[in-house]
Structures are given as C-alpha cells and as structure tokens.
Amino acid sequence: MGAPVRHVVFLLQKERYALPLAAVREVVVPPGRFTRVPRVPPAVSGVMNLRGRVVTVLCLRRLLALPDGGQPGEKIVLLDRGRRDLGLLVTDVEGIESLDRVSAAPGRQSSTVSGIARLKGLAVTVLDPDGVDAAVAALF
Amino acid sequence: MTIDMSKYLGLFVSEATEHLEALGRDLVALEREGEAGAIDSMFRHAHSVKGMAASMGFEPVARLAHRVEDLVDAVRAAPDRLDRELVDVLLAASDTLMAQVRDVARGSAPQEAHALLEQLSARLRDVTGRAPLPTRVARTVVHLQAAASADAHARPREEVEPVRRAPSRWALKFRVAPACQVPGVRAFLVHRRLAALGEVSELRPALEDLKAGRIPDGLVSLRLETSSSEEAIRTSLRNVPEVELEVLKAVEAPPPAAPVQDAGRAAEAEPGRTVKVRTEHLDYFLDAVGELMLATARIREVGKALPEGMRPPLEEGVYRLHALVKDLHDKVMTVRMTPLSVITDRLPRAARDIARKRGREVDLVITGADIELDRAILDVLADPLLHLLRNCIDHGIESPEERQAARKAPRGRVSVSVRRQRDRVVLELEDDGRGMDAAGLKAAAVARGSLSAEAAARLSDREALLLCCLPGVSTARDVSDISGRGVGMDAVKRSVEGVGGTLEIDSEPGRGTRFTLRLPLTVAVVQLLLVAVGDEVYGLPIAKVVGAVEADLAVLSRSRETALLPHGTGLLPVHPLAGLVGMEEATVGGVRPFVVVEAESGKVALAVDRLLGQEEVVLKALSRPLDRVPGLSGVTILGSGRPVFILDVPRLLAA
The missing domain is CATH 3.30.565.10 (Histidine kinase-like ATPase, C-terminal domain)
Structure with missing residues (x-):
C-alpha cells in the first residue's frame, strides 16, 4: 500500500507521533526560557532565537488538546513551512523511520491527524503538516 | 616596543598594507590619467600611514611616509611637475614602505631607508625649491605641528602657508578603541559633536552603519565644514572616552573628484559578471551573520571574566573577529539590495x-x-x-x-x-x-x-x-x-x-x-526603551516615549477604577503594562516607574516594573503567525540572544 515514506517519530508524553520528514526542517533543543507572546492562547509557548531567526514555538500537547502527563518538552521539531518559522515542543524525538501503511485513526476525526501506522509493533499517530499549520494559524 | 602596543600590531600591519596598496594604485592611475583626485587620495594614504606608524613608534616608517606626503603635497600644488621619474621614486618609496611594514609584521625593526629619503628630498627641492622640513616622530599624533614646524615661529604662519589661512574645511579621522564595548555609541557621539560645529560630509562609514557599530577597524573619516577653530574641534572631542582623534587637517579644496574617478574606473572595468542566487540563501546568509555577531558578543562577555593579563590577546582576537563579521554583514547587506x-x-x-x-x-x-x-x-x-x-x-x-x-x-x-x-x-x-x-x-x-x-x-x-x-x-x-x-x-x-x-x-x-x-535603505535600526514586567522584557519605540515618572500606584487617585497620574498640568490614565500584555498584574505596592507614551487619543502612562534603559536595535519584521498578534510592531534580538517584542501601544490599548 504505497511506497514507504520517511517520517520523524517523536514522543508526546507517552504516545508516539510522526510527521513526514519532508515537512520537518530540523530538531533543536529548547532554550532555557521562551519570550512570551502577549495575549495569545496558552498553546503558544513563546518565541525563541534560532540563529538570528525568531521562531514561534507551540506546545504540541496543548495544540492537540491532550492531557498533561507531567513530562517536560525536551525537543523542538521545526516545521519547514515556507516563510513561517514554527516549532513544535515535544517530549522527545526518537528518530527517522519509514512508515508505509497509514490507516484511519480511531476516535474523533481531526484535521491535524492523517492516521495511524505500525512501527515495530507499536502504534504511531501520523500528523498532517497542513492540518497542524491550520490549527496553529487558528490560534492567532 | 611596549607590550601594550602589541595588541594593535596586527591592526597596524593590515591597515598600513591597505593604505600602501591603495597608494600604489593611485600612483598608477595618476600617471595614466593625470587625475587631481588621485593626488588627494595619495596624500591621505601617505598621511594615514605616517600617523599610524608614528603612534606605534615605528620611526623609519613614519619618516619615509612623511617624506612621501611632503612630495605628494608639493605635486598637488604644482601638478605639471609630475613626471615619470617622480612617479618611479614614489612607487619605490611605497614599495619600501611595504617592505618596512612586512618587517614590522615579522617582529623585526623596520630598516631606515636612507638612500630613498635622500632621493625624495632631492625631488622635493626640485619641485618646491626649498628643503624638506625635519620629521619629528612622537608617540602621539603630531602631524599638525610637524606640518607647520620649524620656520613657522619666525614668520606668521599665514605667510608661510597661504593656503591654510582661515580654513573652513577639515579632514578628520578618528578611531574607536578596539576594546570599546559600544563603538556605535562612541562614534555617534563624536559625529553629533562635530555636527554641532558645522556641516559633516563624506562620512565613512555611513551614519546608519556608524550608529549600528559597523565600523571596520574602528576607523571613521569625515570632512567638516566649520567656522570653529582647530582648537575648538579638538576640545569638542576631548571628553569622548575610547575615541582617539588621529587626523585633523585643513583641506582647502572642495571635495576631491572621487566619484569621477570611480566612474572612470567602472567604465574601464569589464562588465560585471553576475550569478543568480536564490533569495532563501540570502536570507540564510543574513541570519548566519546575525548569529555570528551574537556569538562574538558572547565571547567578548566571557572574556571579561578572565584575569587581567590574559585579556589583551583575546580582546584583540575578538576585535578582529568583530570587524570581520561587521564587514561580512555589510557585504551581505549589499548583496541583498534589490531594485x-x-x-x-x-x-x-x-x-x-x-x-x-x-x-x-x-x-x-x-x-x-x-x-x-x-x-x-x-x-x-x-x-x-x-x-x-x-x-x-x-x-x-x-x-x-x-x-x-x-x-x-x-x-x-x-x-x-x-x-x-x-x-x-x-x-x-x-x-x-x-x-x-x-x-x-x-x-x-x-x-x-x-x-x-x-x-x-x-x-x-x-x-x-x-x-x-x-x-x-x-x-x-x-x-x-x-x-x-x-x-x-x-x-x-x-x-x-x-x-x-x-x-x-x-x-x-x-x-x-x-x-x-x-x-x-536597509533593515531599520531603532532606538528602544527597554522595560521589564515580571520576567519579560518589552521594547517601546523612543519616538513614542514622552518621559518616565516614578510614583506609587496605590496612592494615585482614581476615576471609575482607572488610576490617574499627574503629569504636567493634566492627569494621564494609567495602564499597567502587565495587564495589557495579558500577564498577571503584580500586587506588590510601592514606588514604581511609569512610562508616558503617545497614544492615538493623547498621552497615557504605562505602569512597568523596571526601566532597563535605552538600546539601539535592528528591527525585524514579524514573521507569520506573529504578524497577526495585535499590539506588536516588531521584534528584535538583544545582545544576550533574547528575543524582545516591540510594542505598538495604541494598538495594544485598542485591542
């Protein structure tokens, strides 16, 4: 069912998520603190300085409306979205894996999720970069 | 040579080499085209080398450069005396100077060029009909006295050098000390004082770069048209710390015909070859250079914690790095210029x-x-x-x-x-x-x-x-x-x-x-007042700030919940900045600062926790999705690497 596509696989609390590698620019370690953005929803963690660029960082857990599992965000997945500088704060990044069979995800439909896949016997929720982008834009 | 001069050695070598190379180029151009502009330029180069060498204590270099300067000056007064042999002598002198500078770079003392000095003196006698003045080399820059010296006390100076009578145009060159933390501020201060005396022109680097501290090797040159005396010019600069006046000399001629010369050269040069570059690459270059600047600033900060004895070599290195990065930044900015x-x-x-x-x-x-x-x-x-x-x-x-x-x-x-x-x-x-x-x-x-x-x-x-x-x-x-x-x-x-x-x-x-x-022309440099609210720092454009007042919020009178701050003859509505940016308002009482700013419908007072001072920053436009946030007009990155938002107060109040 379709050629395998390389994905960046990461942890959000204890769940596994993935984004197509083509949609990810790089993975960086968050700075000690973010600069807050005035009057935006709490899903916006703030902005950071990445080599002279000001990157807006979002808490992916809050963006997906998941409960807080007490795990701190250790990594930032930077999206490659044209002129937007967006980063997603995630619990940890596991690596790059090829995923081929993406089937419909259980639970309620969401534009941010394109489906689930199986990786080494474990479930991975595959996110839709355009859906994530739209969800971010809706916050502002 | 004393130890404290050693950190300027690298600088001297690179600058003197640049000036001497330029001198050689001017000579060749002069012979080929006979342009008066080239003579002025040569004079400046020789003069600069002399000043630098004198302040470093390299007497043979200073003496030779002085003799070259005299001869060029003489030729300037009598251009028809310029012939092939004279150009040969000057070229030989510039080659010898270059060799002397190379000696210095290797750590050996420069050789005195006796024969060449003689030749130059002979040519000078030919052209002017008088003997060259002796060169006095001191550790401080003395060319003004040197130029006038010797027989000046016998007769009134005006008779000796009629062209220098009541000069109203001056060529100035000053240098910001390599260890200076705020070169842009110092240089700008000097510029402001000079501008107060008269008309400043031919400023290098341009004012925008100067203010941003983009000053290659700390050197700033300009022309000043003023009715003030030489002493008044010197006095006005005396109290500016970390700035040394290197050259102050009267120029009688209107600005040299440099543009003409440039145009001539450009026309002769083969048509420029161009390549196409993707704009993302240009953006990346600018970002990378920005990061380099921040990294340099950080190394400089770290260096401050080192013991006294270890600092000079690091500071020299950081200074060079800083200058190189600034140059690179300028180049990147030039490349980014688009019609x-x-x-x-x-x-x-x-x-x-x-x-x-x-x-x-x-x-x-x-x-x-x-x-x-x-x-x-x-x-x-x-x-x-x-x-x-x-x-x-x-x-x-x-x-x-x-x-x-x-x-x-x-x-x-x-x-x-x-x-x-x-x-x-x-x-x-x-x-x-x-x-x-x-x-x-x-x-x-x-x-x-x-x-x-x-x-x-x-x-x-x-x-x-x-x-x-x-x-x-x-x-x-x-x-x-x-x-x-x-x-x-x-x-x-x-x-x-x-x-x-x-x-x-x-x-x-x-x-x-x-x-x-x-x-x-380029990304804007703006003056900000930095204020702190809780852990956050925000920038307010100075252009919109009227003043700052200290008061105790608890004792201010109120009207329908809004506190009112007496200011001038009126009362200004107080808005806690914390509340405006959506933060919890601190409950701590006591005296705190209020910033009075212009809003659409008059002045308002913003209650802040602390004033952090004024800073000149490079404004960045807000990228998506930040441009959707009401009340922000831009963002900048401070020297510490921290991004700080610049607030648009009227919109913040309206939103």
Whole structure:
C-alpha cells in the first residue's frame, strides 16, 4: 500500500507521533526560557532565537488538546513551512523511520491527524503538516 | 616596543598594507590619467600611514611616509611637475614602505631607508625649491605641528602657508578603541559633536552603519565644514572616552573628484559578471551573520571574566573577529539590495485592472524604480504599495465625466517616483484626483469613537489626513470590493513603520493627494526603551516615549477604577503594562516607574516594573503567525540572544 515514506517519530508524553520528514526542517533543543507572546492562547509557548531567526514555538500537547502527563518538552521539531518559522515542543524525538501503511485513526476525526501506522509493533499517530499549520494559524 | 602596543600590531600591519596598496594604485592611475583626485587620495594614504606608524613608534616608517606626503603635497600644488621619474621614486618609496611594514609584521625593526629619503628630498627641492622640513616622530599624533614646524615661529604662519589661512574645511579621522564595548555609541557621539560645529560630509562609514557599530577597524573619516577653530574641534572631542582623534587637517579644496574617478574606473572595468542566487540563501546568509555577531558578543562577555593579563590577546582576537563579521554583514547587506522595480513592475498592470473595473482612465508614471533597497523592506512594501495605488485610482481619481466637469483632463495621472535622500529612500505616490477630505475624516473618526470632538478640532488638516490610518475610518461613500472599507490604510502605516519608515499624506481638495513614504535603505535600526514586567522584557519605540515618572500606584487617585497620574498640568490614565500584555498584574505596592507614551487619543502612562534603559536595535519584521498578534510592531534580538517584542501601544490599548 504505497511506497514507504520517511517520517520523524517523536514522543508526546507517552504516545508516539510522526510527521513526514519532508515537512520537518530540523530538531533543536529548547532554550532555557521562551519570550512570551502577549495575549495569545496558552498553546503558544513563546518565541525563541534560532540563529538570528525568531521562531514561534507551540506546545504540541496543548495544540492537540491532550492531557498533561507531567513530562517536560525536551525537543523542538521545526516545521519547514515556507516563510513561517514554527516549532513544535515535544517530549522527545526518537528518530527517522519509514512508515508505509497509514490507516484511519480511531476516535474523533481531526484535521491535524492523517492516521495511524505500525512501527515495530507499536502504534504511531501520523500528523498532517497542513492540518497542524491550520490549527496553529487558528490560534492567532 | 611596549607590550601594550602589541595588541594593535596586527591592526597596524593590515591597515598600513591597505593604505600602501591603495597608494600604489593611485600612483598608477595618476600617471595614466593625470587625475587631481588621485593626488588627494595619495596624500591621505601617505598621511594615514605616517600617523599610524608614528603612534606605534615605528620611526623609519613614519619618516619615509612623511617624506612621501611632503612630495605628494608639493605635486598637488604644482601638478605639471609630475613626471615619470617622480612617479618611479614614489612607487619605490611605497614599495619600501611595504617592505618596512612586512618587517614590522615579522617582529623585526623596520630598516631606515636612507638612500630613498635622500632621493625624495632631492625631488622635493626640485619641485618646491626649498628643503624638506625635519620629521619629528612622537608617540602621539603630531602631524599638525610637524606640518607647520620649524620656520613657522619666525614668520606668521599665514605667510608661510597661504593656503591654510582661515580654513573652513577639515579632514578628520578618528578611531574607536578596539576594546570599546559600544563603538556605535562612541562614534555617534563624536559625529553629533562635530555636527554641532558645522556641516559633516563624506562620512565613512555611513551614519546608519556608524550608529549600528559597523565600523571596520574602528576607523571613521569625515570632512567638516566649520567656522570653529582647530582648537575648538579638538576640545569638542576631548571628553569622548575610547575615541582617539588621529587626523585633523585643513583641506582647502572642495571635495576631491572621487566619484569621477570611480566612474572612470567602472567604465574601464569589464562588465560585471553576475550569478543568480536564490533569495532563501540570502536570507540564510543574513541570519548566519546575525548569529555570528551574537556569538562574538558572547565571547567578548566571557572574556571579561578572565584575569587581567590574559585579556589583551583575546580582546584583540575578538576585535578582529568583530570587524570581520561587521564587514561580512555589510557585504551581505549589499548583496541583498534589490531594485524597487521588483515590486513596481506589477503596478502598471494592476493600475489598468483597477481603472477598468471602476470606469476610470489613468496614466501611471513610474520613475526611479532602479533605486535599490534591502529585499526584506521590499517584501514588506509590496502590498502597501498596491493598496495605496488602489486608493489613488479608486478614491482619488474621478470618473472622466467628473474630471471634465472640474476642467481637468479626462485621463487621470498617478505617479510613483522614487529617489535617494541621504540615507533614506523616498517614495512618493501622487494622484491628480479629488483629494482627501480632512473635515470628513475628522467627523468619521469622531463618529467611530476613535477621537473626541475637541481633540479632532485641535488637529491640523495634515494631521487629520493621517486619521485615515486609524482602523475603520474611511470617507469613501461606497464600499467597493477594491478598497474603502477602512481596513488597509492602518495596515499600510503599520507596515511602513514596521521597517522603520514613515508615512506622510498631503492633499489638496480638487487637486490630488500625495503619499510620501520615507524608508531606510536597509533593515531599520531603532532606538528602544527597554522595560521589564515580571520576567519579560518589552521594547517601546523612543519616538513614542514622552518621559518616565516614578510614583506609587496605590496612592494615585482614581476615576471609575482607572488610576490617574499627574503629569504636567493634566492627569494621564494609567495602564499597567502587565495587564495589557495579558500577564498577571503584580500586587506588590510601592514606588514604581511609569512610562508616558503617545497614544492615538493623547498621552497615557504605562505602569512597568523596571526601566532597563535605552538600546539601539535592528528591527525585524514579524514573521507569520506573529504578524497577526495585535499590539506588536516588531521584534528584535538583544545582545544576550533574547528575543524582545516591540510594542505598538495604541494598538495594544485598542485591542
């Protein structure tokens, strides 16, 4: 069912998520603190300085409306979205894996999720970069 | 050589080499083309080498350079005496100077060039008919005394050197100390003091770069036209710390014909070869250079913690690095310069479409589109320009029938003209339509509650025209799908101010409207007042800050919950900044600072926790999705690497 596509696989609390590698620019370690953005929803963690660029960082857990599992965000997945500088704060990044069979995800439909896949016997929720982008834009 | 000079050695070698190479080039150009401009340039180079060598204590170099300077000066007075042999001698001298500098670089003492000094003296006697003056080399820069020296005390100086009588033009060169933490501030201070004495011209580096601290090797040169005395010029600079005046000398000639020389060279050079570069790469370069600057600043900070004895070599290294990175930054900025035609080329088509849709007849005339701006500014400018054009055609230009009734040509005219004005680019968009209705705008603003009727009555017509930049204020009778909804002009003003530009509107009823955009050439440098609220730092544009007052919020009188701060003869409404930016308001009492700022409907006082001081920063435009956040006008990255938002107080209050 379709050629395998390389994905960046990461942890959000204890769940596994993935984004197509083509949609990810790089993975960086968050700075000690973010600069807050005035009057935006709490899903916006703030902005950071990445080599002279000001990157807006979002808490992916809050963006997906998941409960807080007490795990701190250790990594930032930077999206490659044209002129937007967006980063997603995630619990940890596991690596790059090829995923081929993406089937419909259980639970309620969401534009941010394109489906689930199986990786080494474990479930991975595959996110839709355009859906994530739209969800971010809706916050502002 | 003393140890404290060693850290300047590298600098001396690189600079002296540059000057000597330039001297050689000038000589060759002079012989080939006989240009007077080259002589002035040669004189400056020889003079600079002399000053540098003298201050470093390299006497043989200073002596030889002085003799070259004398000879060049003599040739300047008698250009017809310049012949091939003279050029040969000068070239030999410049080669020898270069060899001496190489000696210095290797750590050995420069050799005295006796034979060459003799030759130069002989030539000087040939040209002027008098013997060369002795060179005195001191550790401080002494060329003024040296130039006048010897027989000056016997006769009044004016008789000896008639050209130097009551000079009103001066050539100055000063250097900001390599260890200086705020070179831009120091250099700017010097510039300001000199500007107070008279007219400053030929400033290198340009003022914008100077203020941003982009000063290659800390050297600043300029010309000053003043009626003040030499002593007054020196005195005015005496108290500026970390700045050393290297050259101060009278110049009798009007500015040398440098541009002509440049043009000549450019024409001769083979046509420049170009390559295409993807714009993302250019953006990446700029970001990378920005990061390099931050990294350099960080190393410098770390160096401050080192023991005294270990600092000089590190500081020299950091200084060199800093200078190199600044140069690189300048180069990147140059490469990023893009002609305005990139965004004006699409205007004729847009004008035609809008005119057709609205039944107008319009001629669009664009001039000066070859002028270049940083592409970051062009990117920001593209939409506002289109919006202004729409406004002109849609609201400005009347229908052909109306125009004929008003005895105008049936075809309207919209002109876009661009010109350079010192360090700014001025873009004017002008129509010959019906003009704007200042009274109508006042009424609309009052009706919308943006302004009190009294405040509106106080506005001049010119100020009133800018009311169209308030959100929701428009005098357009009908809402078209092109413009007239009152959104847009506020975005235009915000975009222009966001890149450090200004917007002005002039209009004459029945005659037309002119929008004037004054834009910086490169990404804007703005003065900010940094304030702290809780753990956060925010920047307020100094241009909008009226002052700061300390008071205890708890004791201020209130009206319907709003605290009022006495200021001048009035009372200003107090807004806690924490609340405006959506933070918890601190409950701690006591005296705290209030920043008084201009808002749309008068002054307001912002309660902050601390004032952190003024800083000059490079403004960055807000990228998506930050540009959607109301109340932000830009963002910058401080020396510490921390991003800080610049607040747009009126919008913050309105949102």
